Amino acid sequence: MEGGGKNHLLTVSEDHADGEHRKLSRSISIREATQKGKKMLMSLKGIGSSKGIGAGGDFKSQHKLRKLWSRQWDSEPSKETLVKIILIQKLIRAYRARMLKRRLLVAHELMVTEEHYVKALSVLCRFFYEPLLALSKSDNKEAPLKSTEDVESIFSVVAKLYIHHQEFSKYLRERVLDFDLFASKSLGDLFIQHTAFFELYSGYINNYDNSLATVQRCKKEIPKFFQFVEEAEAREECEYADLSSFLIQPIQRIPRYVMLLNALMRKTSKAHPCYEQLFKATQKIKDMTDYFNEQKKDSENADYVQKLYSQLEFDMPHGGAERQRSVKITFSLNEERRFVKEGDVMMIKDKNVSKPFPPSRSEDRHLILFNDVLLMCFTPTMKSVRPARVRRLSSSLNLSKTLRAKGSVEAMGNQIIIKEIIELWKVQVVDLPASYGEGVFLIQSFDCKYSLCAGTDKAKQEWFNALFTTIEKLFKKGATNPPPS
Numbered sequence: 001m002e003g004g005g006k007n008h009l010l011t012v013s014e015d016h017a018d019g020e021h022r023k024l025s026r027s028i029s030i031r032e033a034t035q036k037g038k039k040m041l042m043s044l045k046g047i048g049s050s051k052g053i054g055a056g057g058d059f060k061s062q063h064k065l066r067k068l069w070s071r072q073w074d075s076e077p078s079k080e081t082l083v084k085i086i087l088i089q090k091l092i093r094a095y096r097a098r099m100l101k102r103r104l105l106v107a108h109e110l111m112v113t114e115e116h117y118v119k120a121l122s123v124l125c126r127f128f129y130e131p132l133l134a135l136s137k138s139d140n141k142e143a144p145l146k147s148t149e150d151v152e153s154i155f156s157v158v159a160k161l162y163i164h165h166q167e168f169s170k171y172l173r174e175r176v177l178d179f180d181l182f183a184s185k186s187l188g189d190l191f192i193q194h195t196a197f198f199e200l201y202s203g204y205i206n207n208y209d210n211s212l213a214t215v216q217r218c219k220k221e222i223p224k225f226f227q228f229v230e231e232a233e234a235r236e237e238c239e240y241a242d243l244s245s246f247l248i249q250p251i252q253r254i255p256r257y258v259m260l261l262n263a264l265m266r267k268t269s270k271a272h273p274c275y276e277q278l279f280k281a282t283q284k285i286k287d288m289t290d291y292f293n294e295q296k297k298d299s300e301n302a303d304y305v306q307k308l309y310s311q312l313e314f315d316m317p318h319g320g321a322e323r324q325r326s327v328k329i330t331f332s333l334n335e336e337r338r339f340v341k342e343g344d345v346m347m348i349k350d351k352n353v354s355k356p357f358p359p360s361r362s363e364d365r366h367l368i369l370f371n372d373v374l375l376m377c378f379t380p381t382m383k384s385v386r387p388a389r390v391r392r393l394s395s396s397l398n399l400s401k402t403l404r405a406k407g408s409v410e411a412m413g414n415q416i417i418i419k420e421i422i423e424l425w426k427v428q429v430v431d432l433p434a435s436y437g438e439g440v441f442l443i444q445s446f447d448c449k450y451s452l453c454a455g456t457d458k459a460k461q462e463w464f465n466a467l468f469t470t471i472e473k474l475f476k477k478g479a480t481n482p483p484p485s
């Protein structure tokens with residue numbers, strides 16, 4: 001009995017040991033399978049194309065992917081193979097879930113910021129625009145603004161933007177809160193189908209500077225308007241924000257869309273069905289932003305050209321009154337004329353080019369470059385630029401010391417006297433070597449040569465590049481025929 005009992009205890013202990021060993025082996029095999037599954041997942045990611053897991057790449061990558069997968073099914077799948085497949089599927093699902101969560105966070109931010117934006121437009125319309133417009137149209141003598149033109153100048157298309165963004169905000173909210181619909185479609189189709197009204201931003205952006213200037217002018221000249229704005233800004237709905245803070249929000253909104261759509265696209269696999277539409281939507285908003293920026297620059301340029309025209313005076317030394325009249329007709333206000341560059345130089349007009357550049361024989365000129373002509377001007381303030389005894393300057397002197405800083409219309413006052421008008425289609429720009437002096441280059445037309453000194457090599461290069469690029473663009477447009485004289 002005792003021997004049998006010992007044998008029984010020995011058998012039990014051996015069975016227990018075998019059980020523990022099997023448990024340990026099972027845990028080791030599961031851990032190894034997990035590690036192998038992760039390695040296999042990484043290999044699948046590496047072999048697959050850049051479109052994502054399981055996406056078709058080139059023929060070679062697809063062949064490797066099929067070959068790796070078929071190894072698991074060359075015979076009836078074993079338990080170990082099934083464990084690997086399940087682990088791979090689990091890891092893929094976890095990866096997709098993480099990416100979806102990240103996309104949802106970006107989409108939620110877009111939805112929330114859109115709702116805040118709509119709220120700001122609502123405050124701007126309800127407490128500023130609508131009351132001012134109603135009072136300006138009434139016969140009320142106490143109206144803060146009696147001119148509807150001033151009201152429209154300040155607020156532009158704010159009311160229209162408010163109406164459209166209310167509807168767009170509803171679309172965004174419905175999409176983000178519908179989990180299944182967002183997972184399959186994302187937001188790209190919304191920005192493609194429901195953003196035609198974004199064209200309104202072009203007018204708002206172009207008018208923005210004028211809007212701020214009108215606000216400042218009316219505050220200064222009309223005490224009742226100043227009081228009205230102060231009282232409106234003190235309302236609880238304004239949350240301590242002033243009128244200018246509300247007016248700038250439409251300017252900031254479009255770039256915010258671009259930023260958030262880029263973030264959403266980065267967190268979307270290229271293999272996802274909605275990626276292509278998301279890419280198109282992002283590109284559409286980017287193109288709109290670029291277009292608005294170009295429109296803004298063009299509008300500012302046209303305003304600056306108009307300002308220059310109001311300050312120009314003609315003083316042509318050759319040709320008499322008939323020449324003066326002809327030049328004024330040629331240089332009439334042109335809607336297509338755009339400002340390019342301006343600045344101060346020293347100039348020598350001669351058929352021959354002096355070497356080195358002689359400052360004592362030069363004249364001060366203020367150059368104004370447009371997209372079709374170059375004006376050589378003189379301003380009374382330039383007289384003080386030249387040294388009192390310029391004839392004593394040696395050719396080795398750094399000529400930048402005899403030039404004042406780069407000029408502009410604002411710095412020169414109101415009088416700009418035109419001495420020469422050079423049509424760019426007649427002009428050739430020549431870069432001169434350092435032996436002619438620092439910052440010296442040549443402009444030659446059919447009948448004369450102009451030696452110009454910009455003061456420094458850097459300033460010369462800026463002028464040379466601006467002239468060369470402008471002339472090249474002019475010829476590309478086909479403007480090679482001279483204007484009528």
